[in-house]
Structure formats: C-alpha cells, structure tokens
Amino acid sequence: xxxxxxxxxxxxxxxxxxxxxxxxxxxxxxxxxxxxxxxxxxxxxxxxxxxxxxxxxxxxxxxxxxxxxxxxxxxxxxxxxxxxxxxxxxxxxxxxxxxxxxxxxxxxxxxxxxxxxxxxxxxxxxxxxxxxxxxxxxxxxxxxxxxxxxxxxxxxxxxxxxxxxxxxxxxxxxxxxxxxxxxxxxxxxxxxxxxxxxxxxxxxxxxxxxxxxxxxxxxxxxxxxxxxxxxxxxxxxxxxxxxxxxxxxxxxxxxxxxxxxxxxxxxxxxxxxxxxxxxxxxxxxxxxxxxxxxxxxxxxxxxxxxxxxxxxxxxxxxxxxxxxx
Numbered sequence: 001x002x003x004x005x006x007x008x009x010x011x012x013x014x015x016x017x018x019x020x021x022x023x024x025x026x027x028x029x030x031x032x033x034x035x036x037x038x039x040x041x042x043x044x045x046x047x048x049x050x051x052x053x054x055x056x057x058x059x060x061x062x063x064x065x066x067x068x069x070x071x072x073x074x075x076x077x078x079x080x081x082x083x084x085x086x087x088x089x090x091x092x093x094x095x096x097x098x099x100x101x102x103x104x105x106x107x108x109x110x111x112x113x114x115x116x117x118x119x120x121x122x123x124x125x126x127x128x129x130x131x132x133x134x135x136x137x138x139x140x141x142x143x144x145x146x147x148x149x150x151x152x153x154x155x156x157x158x159x160x161x162x163x164x165x166x167x168x169x170x171x172x173x174x175x176x177x178x179x180x181x182x183x184x185x186x187x188x189x190x191x192x193x194x195x196x197x198x199x200x201x202x203x204x205x206x207x208x209x210x211x212x213x214x215x216x217x218x219x220x221x222x223x224x225x226x227x228x229x230x231x232x233x234x235x236x237x238x239x240x241x242x243x244x245x246x247x248x249x250x251x252x253x254x255x256x257x258x259x260x261x262x263x264x265x266x267x268x269x270x271x272x273x274x275x276x277x278x279x280x281x282x283x284x285x286x287x288x289x290x291x292x293x294x295x296x297x298x299x300x301x302x303x304x305x306x307x308x309x310x311x312x313x314x315x316x317x318x319x320x321x322x323x324x325x
Contacts, residue, residue, distance in 0.1 A: 001042050002297060006030050007049035007071055013286040020294060037061040045293045047071060048078075056082040067091050067296050069289040071282065076198065076225060089296065093288030095142040097276035101223050102146035104275035105193045108221040108247045109135070113191065116245040116267065118217045128190070131155040136189030138162075138182070138206075139196030139224065140171055147193060148175040161185045162196065163205075186214045191221075198225035207233040212242070220246040223275040226255065235261035238268055249275045 002021035005014070006029050017023060029036040030051050040046075040062035047069035048054060054068050059082055068078060069091040083090050109130055117125035135151055137144045137160040144160065151158055160177035167179035182205075186192065192214075196202065207230030214220075214237055222228070226248055237243040247269045255262055262268060 001044070003045045003047070003293065004029075004039060004043045005047045006036075006052055007047050009047070009071065009286050009290075010283050013283075013290050017290055017294070021297065040065065044297055045069065047289065047293075050077050053077050053079075054083065055079040056085075059083065059086045059088065062086075062088075067293050069293055071285045071289055072277070091289050091292045091296075093285035096285035096288050097281045098142035098146045100278040100281040101143035101195065101275045102150055104249065105143070105147060105195075105221050105223065106130075106150050109133075109191050109193070109219065112219040112221070112245045112247060116219065118244065130191070133157075133190035134159060134188055136160070136180075136185040136192040137177060138185070138192060138194045140165055140175070140177070141195045141197065143195045143223070144177075144193070145175050147195075148177055152176065159185050159189060163202065183210055183213050186210055186218070189215055189218060191219050194220065194222035194224045194228065196224050196228060198227055203227050204230040206230065211237045214242050216242055217244045218242070219244055221249075222247070223249045226251045231255060231261040234268075235265060238265050243267075245269070247271070249273055 001024055003017060003023045005017075005023060005025045006027055008027060009017075014023075014025070024039070026039065029039060030049055033053075036052065037058055038061070040058065042064060043062060044064055045067040046054070046062075046065065050072055054077065056079060059065065065086070065088050067089045068083060070078065071093070078090055080090060113130055113133065114127035117127055120126045130151075131154040134157040135147075137147060137158060140160055140162040148158055158175075158177045159180045160172060160175075161180055161182045163182075165171065165179075169179075172179045180188070194206070196205075205228050211230070211233045220243055229248075234243075234246065238246060245267045249271045250273050251262075251270050254260065256270070257263060
C-alpha cells in the first residue's frame with residue numbers, strides 16, 4: 001500500500017492523491033492502536049491526526065515507511081528523534097497556519113488589552129490600545145513574521161526572542177523586530193505572544209527564572225505547547241496581577257483540575273487549539289503535505305496532470321491548484 005490516511009482531508013486533496021496512489025482511508029484506526037500498528041507493514045507514507053502516536057514502537061511495525069504527514073498544527077504526537085533514526089521524514093505545512101495563528105493572536109491581544117482594564121493617570125479603570133503597546137514575540141516562527149506585518153499596521157513596537165537564533169541573525173532585521181534576551185523582553189513588553197516550537201529542553205522555560213520580571217499589567221497569549229510554562233510560576237504571576245491576563249490556546253489535560261496551580265484562576269482563558277484551525281489553513285496545509293508526499297513517493301503512471309511540487313515550508317497558491325473532475 002502506498003499511503004495510509006487516518007486524518008480527514010479536504011475532498012479535492014483526497015481525490016488528487018487517489019488519482020496517483022493506492023490509498024487506504026481508515027479513520028477508525030485512530031482509536032485502535034493495535035490495529036493501527038498491524039496496518040503499517042507495507043505502508044510507504046502516513047497522514048495522521050493528533051491522537052495517533054508515532055514513536056519507536058510504531059515505527060518498528062513500518063519497515064518501508066518513508067514519510068509521516070501531519071496536516072493539523074503541532075507535532076507533539078510524533079517522536080521526531082525516532083523518525084530521524086528510522087529515516088522517516090515528518091511532513092508538515094510549516095507556513096500553512098501562519099496567517100490563521102497571527103489573526104488569532106491579534107484578536108486575543110485586542111480583547112485582553114481592552115477587556116482587562118488598568119488604572120489610568122486620572123484614577124479611572126480604562127482599556128489600552130494595541131498601537132501604543134510594545135509587543136514581545138517569543139519564537140520567531142512563520143506566524144511571528146505575519147504578526148510583525150500586522151502589528152506594523154497598528155503602529156506597535158516589536159521586540160523578539162528565540163533561543164535558537166543569535167541576536168545578529170538577519171531574520172530580526174528583515175521582520176523589523178528588535179532582538180532581546182527573554183528577561184529583557186518580558187520586562188519591557190506590554191503584551192507577549194508565544195509561538196515557540198516545543199522541545200523537551202524548553203520545558204518550563206517561562207517559569208520562576210523569568211515570569212516574576214514581567215512588566216506590570218502585561219497580557220500574554222500563547223499558541224505554543226503549554227509545557228513551555230511552569231504552572232506554579234504562571235499562577236503566581238496571574239494571581240499577583242503582574243500578568244493582567246493570559247490566553248493559552250493549548251493546555252495539557254488535567255492542568256485546570258482541583259489541586260493544580262492554575263485551577264480557578266479567573267484571568268486565565270483557555271481555548272482548545274483553535275488558533276491554527278481555519279478552513280483556509282487546513283486546505284493550505286493539506287496541499288503542502290500531499291505535494292511533498294507525492295514528491296517523495298513519485299507519481300504513478302496513471303497520473304494525467306502536471307503539477308509543481310511544493311515543499312512544506314513554501315506558501316501554496318490555492319488559485320493555481322489543479323482542477324479535479
């Protein structure tokens with residue numbers, strides 16, 4: 001079998017793949033790990049949802065697997081190191097969700113700055129304007145580039161930090177973002193947007209070492225894995241009003257349970273990973289993943305159309321997609 005698809009795809013993308021490969025569409029395998037592993041023996045490529053784990057054990061059952069596709073945002077369910085050892089490429093549309101994520105963060109900032117008041121110079125409780133804010137970008141991901149473009153339109157000042165980039169990296173100048181250390185960024189920012197890719201070495205990065213230095217009345221929006229935050233330190237910052245409000249679009253199960261630090265905190269808002277999930281972003285991501293898998297596996301003789309292969313990090317022009325019957 002060429003391709004096993006467990007995550008639902010847009011109809012036109014599915015038809016495009018079916019015209020080229022032997023495909024099995026089996027969403028029921030997402031809830032049956034044993035059957036899923038048994039189905040991997042002759043599979044050359046996979047497209048999986050967030051609920052399906054790809055680790056060393058699963059890869060053991062997939063001797064001819066070459067690619068694992070991920071249409072939805074994030075890759076926490078995929079062991080990237082195990083895939084690298086097995087020479088299995090993890091295929092994602094890295095820029096496909098940038099616009100959706102940036103729009104979400106802008107909306108969250110506007111909401112928090114206006115809805116969570118501060119004391120003005122005349123003693124009145126008032127909201128704030130995004131255009132007058134210094135916005136800190138933690139993680140120079142594709143969504144941060146779109147954020148920088150949008151924030152420039154508001155007139156916001158932008159500062160940025162990424163542990164994987166040196167302050168002299170040209171990306172900061174290109175995106176018109178002033179590089180800073182993480183503590184300095186938190187000290188100077190009225191609003192902070194976190195979109196840093198999660199690795200185990202970053203677990204708890206935003207914790208007691210940095211959060212106590214947040215600028216008073218700061219607001220934080222995060223579309224990153226919640227493991228970047230130390231729960232107790234975030235709870236302390238929110239309860240002390242040093243952080244006026246936080247909005248997390250991803251939170252590990254049970255983090256709000258009674259007895260956990262974030263339980264019952266009123267100025268913390270949680271959404272279930274909706275930042276990246278739009279009709280447009282899913283279509284862009286599905287095309288990027290499908291095209292890269294097609295490039296890797298090679299078109300079959302029954303393919304009748306020509307196409308331009310698209311790397312996962314390359315924006316897709318949807319208007320130029322092939323028209324399917």
